[in-house]
Amino acid sequence: MNAPLKFEAATATVDQAAIEPFPNSRKVYIEGSRPDIRVPMREISQSPTPDSFGGEPNPPLFVYDTSGPYTDPAASIDVRRGLNTPRLPWILERGDTEELPGPTSDYGKARLADPALAALRFELQRTPRRAKPGRNVTQMHYARQGIITPEMEFIALRENLRRKEYLASLVDSGPMGARVASLLGRQHPGQSFGASIPLEITPGFVREEVARGRAIIPANINHPEIEPMIIGRNFLVKINANIGNSAVTSSIGEEVEKMTWAIRWGADNVMDLSTGKHIHETREWIIRNSPVPIGTVPIYQALEKVGGKAEELTWDIYRDTLIEQAEQGVDYFTIHAGVRLAYVPMTAKRLTGIVSRGGSIMAKWCLAHHRESFLYTHFEEICEIMKAYDVSFSLGDGLRPGSIYDANDEAQLAELKTLGELTQIAWKHDVQTMIEGPGHVPLHLIKENMDLQLEQCSEAPFYTLGPLTTDIAPGYDHITSGIGAATIGWYGTAMLCYVTPKEHLGLPDKQDVKDGIITYKIAAHAADLAKGHPGAQLRDNALSKARFEFRWEDQFNLGLDPDKARAFHDETLPKDSAKVAHFCSMCGPHFCSMKITQEVREYAAASGVGEETALRQGMQEKAIEFVRGGAKLYREV
């Protein structure tokens, strides 16, 4: 058992590994309609194609960047002060919130007043905000009023990833530019199972999707540090990373490190699942330093407050916990309101019972009192709290299957139906809502999950844990579940909750967090490609071109993990000269299929056997047409 590391607020520092620049990369900001809309992206520079392959320049590619100010060399990072608050002016100018004198929850007040916590406490220099009486401050509410918020505009720019500008830069890159643009800009038409992703995301489209509940923007008014993002099946598939200490191990400092490490590698959201001591203080540190939305499961903390005895939970304690966390800035709450009394006995015939912690707590409460869950009976009151801070629902799947055996069973599907009914209530209050999904599901039963969810929850975004497609590989559940995640993402899941290699065995350390994230970035991207998300293939095309042209550094840098790619390459061929060599370690210098292919092309062109010349001409015409026609080639069948 690891001894918890000592954490002291006064000496807390940022993890150096989180602020390293990515190789050949530059943080850029795209300005929106007003100067305070500054959308971050990572620009990856590339070297020109070697002369032997054509010699053309390769303009930089832009990729989605979740790492926040940590990778901005111009930003000064001090975890004791927290991040800047770019959203604050937007929240203030809406004029529908008020500053509170301090926390209004009993627990929040008590923690603030406890001198014993001073050494651990994050020194927040402001007090929480709340909606003015009678006002609703959710992004869904604004969307339904026809208002396009700065958050929505931010998201539109972010989702487009400067694709049009990138394609134009290819065309303008030289005499072969049009050909290159045609090659690199093309992608396979997808199979989207009813998703309808436009060629370009507009702020108006973001508003429409949020208004109809098909997407959510997790953005608590008390989390002004975030760079807004969206979760919905007509947008890029997102991933969530779980962190959190437990009663057994881990400290505040470690959890902040895991968060900054997670967003470096691409976590779009982070959930703090801490269950140990100092949950409140840990959460404050994480939120104040997080540029991505933070989710929690409030029942975990409520349970701590009653000494771990589920039957002693009350609505009042739970309600106070919601307010406590909402005033800290939690962006979405997992709430297991679908675990109804009547569903609990359905789990008795399972192989692995109830494996969701929240689900088992509520099941125990229901049985102990022989009453309907207080989360279910107080659901409208919960909505009132959510809309006063714009906390989004993540309706928890407390009865998700914990084994292949239990997949898609009666208990799971009964709960899903209830989650659909609760979605309608949440929407009546304009509260943003997503739905959590399994779990453990064999490949061929995944689609049923997605189809039922879309139908019963009226297309509210689906947010699934994996699913794991087999139970037999403890130690590799990032992979058993990455397979399921890619599949369900393709079918329409909007956000994939990662699973790390430590699942079922222990708490993830930083290496596990990274392995989980990269696996889920792969799954999300495989899903985007399969759905035919416009432009998803640009990065694949650029990387494959670099690979084919032996631009080793570009191949590493365009990948999800340049460090590992470089290290793997160097294990076999460590010399720097090997990185410009026109061969690789698989075949050696005298025998290289890529080299032979190039010779085939040249031979074909020279001998008149090939059609490459004609082909290049044809593609050039097509490419010009394509850029003039507004990038429609994406959709070519």
Place this chain on the structure above:
Amino acid sequence: MNAPLKFEAATATVDQAAIEPFPNSRKVYIEGSRPDIRVPMREISQSPTPDSFGGEPNPPLFVYDTSGPYTDPAASIDVRRGLNTPRLPWILERGDTEELPGPTSDYGKARLADPALAALRFELQRTPRRAKPGRNVTQMHYARQGIITPEMEFIALRENLRRKEYLASLVDSGPMGARVASLLGRQHPGQSFGASIPLEITPGFVREEVARGRAIIPANINHPEIEPMIIGRNFLVKINANIGNSAVTSSIGEEVEKMTWAIRWGADNVMDLSTGKHIHETREWIIRNSPVPIGTVPIYQALEKVGGKAEELTWDIYRDTLIEQAEQGVDYFTIHAGVRLAYVPMTAKRLTGIVSRGGSIMAKWCLAHHRESFLYTHFEEICEIMKAYDVSFSLGDGLRPGSIYDANDEAQLAELKTLGELTQIAWKHDVQTMIEGPGHVPLHLIKENMDLQLEQCSEAPFYTLGPLTTDIAPGYDHITSGIGAATIGWYGTAMLCYVTPKEHLGLPDKQDVKDGIITYKIAAHAADLAKGHPGAQLRDNALSKARFEFRWEDQFNLGLDPDKARAFHDETLPKDSAKVAHFCSMCGPHFCSMKITQEVREYAAASGVGEETALRQGMQEKAIEFVRGGAKLYREV
């Protein structure tokens, strides 16, 4: 660049890591209709369920075992002598082969006569065999004559994995046995896309599948060391591991180590893709020590023989190479006979041209001579060689896509059609044949590959490399491709060729080999579950039951990699007592969803809310019915 390790035949030893026993496991042999049919399995013992969960015994589970004699403590292993030859009597008693005075290939003779190679050479004590003139010694030929060979019976026993006996042992395990059997024996009906897997594999079924070409048994008469296995979509999905040195790195000893390491973790087949010096000698060492079939790509060696100049290849050199390797005992040859002259220009419009080494060699030859490929024009002569030794075809996809961009393009599909035509020719000669497939394919285009292959190649087994579902993760291509492999395995691919994390970057070391194998075991098993392979879920059920009951050691041991599962667990909770604790590191001792679930069950049973008692009774009746009815519960909808 690693300096090649010195290898000396006289001092070669087995890798100690390959002969370690698996924890709580025992090598057992199931005897067939004659005492020399001894089918290996690994029996995994389990501890009883803790009294608090019911106290029932948990009979041992049997899993497929590819590790050969290496994990048999009774076997004495000496890599210098090679393995025993259990198949030799079966080959001899058929009376259709003859012992040759020595190698008949020019190259084989020359290598044997070269005194400079003495220090490297494996000292084989026997000479090669070949079919008597006019005889055909393929398993397909026997199958079509209605003969059930010992190899076929061996395979039938192997594929069934003692499932019936395991289920009976559950029923007999005590008063709750019938309930446990019902629970652990049940599985989801699959979605098989036209596969038709019987509840029990009989020797007759094996014969039928081989006769109609829907499955192959790679089993060269000169590889009597193997434990026969089958590749076909109505059997368990298999995996192949590639090893092999290159001109740049690696030695004979390392390659033998990679082979024994690969089969330890579950490689059903191994391909030796060596391209460096001493290909011939390396191969001999691998085959003599391999209990699994070995595949090669003979064109690699043929190319070495002409100094790497593809245009200097001739049919005679290639033919001599086929005979050389067939007489060593290679079980299947990748032959890129589908790369026809007319298809080569189709690749000029690709993003990544021809990435198959074999494909690019043949493309270059075709263009250099402006002639049809000699592999295509001499295909019937190749068949004559194959059937004299029972080497199976693995018809190579020389034009497979090397990027998402190039997936399912004209060149690839033209070649596939030709492979279908060649399959008919091979079958005319009763030569066993499988078909290689891509490569890089986005998720939604995978099914088209499978459907076209089944149709155009008349259900000959498909053998795919991945496919990789995105290009953007160098360093993680075991995962990008594991997703595709699980998917195409579900659709019907019979064998999945692994991809390691080093793909595109370097040569795999032992850790990469293991990572690739475990990933592919996961993919193959996820596919078996999704297809509804009878009994595939037994292992998942047993492991999940162990997990639910906090039988930590059993959870580790039932998994694909007990070492890693145990190490991960111990990182967080290293004490031995933690392995019998009824909690885990994720939640700690006071807060455990599995514990709470158990309480829910007890509460439900005690208070009459639950239906568990009635349920258990019901299940008990069902279970007895099930075992009496011949394990039909598998198929329950």
